[in-house]
Amino acid sequence: MHKTLLLYHSGYGHTRKIVERIRARLVEKGVDAHAAPLDDENLEPAEYDRIVLGASIRNGKHKQPVHAFIERHRQLLEQRPSGFFSVNLVARKPGKNTPETNPYVKAFIEKCPWKPDLVGVFAGNLDYQRYSFMDRNIIRFIMWLTRGPTDPQTNREFTDWDEVDRFADAIAGLGERSRAA
Numbered sequence: 710m711h712k713t714l715l716l717y718h719s720g721y722g723h724t725r726k727i728v729e730r731i732r733a734r735l736v737e738k739g740v741d742a743h744a745a746p747l748d749d750e751n752l753e754p755a756e757y758d759r760i761v762l763g764a765s766i767r768n769g770k771h772k773q774p775v776h777a778f779i780e781r782h783r784q785l786l787e788q789r790p791s792g793f794f795s796v797n798l799v800a801r802k803p804g805k806n807t808p809e810t811n812p813y814v815k816a817f818i819e820k821c822p823w824k825p826d827l828v829g830v831f832a833g834n835l836d837y838q839r840y841s842f843m844d845r846n847i848i849r850f851i852m853w854l855t856r857g858p859t860d861p862q863t864n865r866e867f868t869d870w871d872e873v874d875r876f877a878d879a880i881a882g883l884g885e886r887s888r889a890a
């Protein structure tokens with residue numbers, strides 16, 4: 710059985726929520742799946758057969774620890790069947806909700822030395838009341854620019870959970886072909 714590691718880097722917990730959904734779906738399918746934050750010091754990624762990394766966008770970028778992790782574990786990531794997904798609010802828009810059309814994912818794939826076998830993108834959530842004063846204002850400005858909700862009481866999940874489940878199913882199939890060959 711494949712041991713699957715689902716890593717996340719999450720600011721306000723939404724990427725973690727997506728990873729938990731993926732983990733639950735994999736476990737349902739009989740996959741040995743483990744979820745952990747990227748900075749878990751007890752983690753030994755080499756012990757896993759498949760590695761998937763999820764990270765959210767903050768102010769136009771995946772945060773520095775995401776790039777540092779990829780740099781540090783690049784060889785391992787290239788040796789294992791692997792996946793990456795990004796969570797951001799631009800992905801709520803039709804036409805920007807696939808790895809081929811989402812600007813953050815396109816830039817990531819173009820620049821990143823690691824080429825994951827599976828790439829996904831999911832729309833995140835918007836919960837103004839949970840953000841710090843500064844973050845709330847940054848996001849309201851981004852929403853204003855992109856014609857999204859600016860009402861500070863907005864609490865909305867844009868994530869397409871069926872799409873997340875399909876991504877989980879694709880993870881379950883990762884590496885199966887090479888193993889069968």
Ligand SMILES: Cc1cc2nc3c(=O)[nH]c(=O)nc-3n(C[C@H](O)[C@H](O)[C@H](O)COP(=O)(O)O)c2cc1C
Nearest residue numbers: 719720721722723724765768769797798799833834
């Ligand atoms: C401070 C801040 C900055 C953000 N910047 C962007 C951005 O530049 N582009 C975007 O599409 N989404 C942006 N988002 C939206 C997040 O990517 C989205 O809310 C996601 O669900 C956050 O997931 P997390 O809780 O796992 O960090 C931002 C969110 C916050 C709180």
